Amino acid sequence: MHINIHEILLGSVSNGFQWSTFLTSMCGVVVGGLITLFTSIYTVQKNYENNFELLKKQEEIETKATIKAIIAELNGLRQIFEFEFMPKILTDEKYLWFSYPLGTDYFTVFNANTSKIGKITNDELRECIINLYITAKFFLDSISTNNSLLKYYEKCYNDIHSFSSMSQGTPEQQENLNIALVRLAESKTNNLVPTCQKVMVLFKQLDNILQK
16 A cells, blocks of 8 residues: 555545544654653652752751760760869879779760761861860870879889888889889870860860850
């Protein structure tokens, strides 16, 4: 069967087939399909955008809650420094004669939320928080070292005076006692005092950032 393009455009051929009706139906199917396709794409896109916004808001809420918890923990640490460490460390006394128990985890909130620290958008706040915790941890390590030195000093002292308070001990025992005292002095001068001072400076810096 020979089909003339002109006949198709006119809407009929010799066998009576209605091409105009066929083409109209096909166009309707195609247009309808395209409309459905674009509607589906638009719906998927909007759902993605809405879900993304919800996740973003949820993350912002969680980050703010994390910051509040960290600030609360740091305020608790500040009280320990101000009322316990500073009065005994920032003095003219050459040695720190106090032994502190360190069994408590002072950084519970921070340790549980380390993955969220990087999500704090305020660069200055994020850096200050990290520096505070690093410095505070170093300070507690210094306290632990000082505790060990105190035990060593007590051992050296007891070795000399175990039998008599008037005993001078052997030259070796006296040397060990003097070494213990030197190390205790260095522990306070080189580690405890400057680190305690740095922690307090960082606390003031944190206050200034939060007040902005």
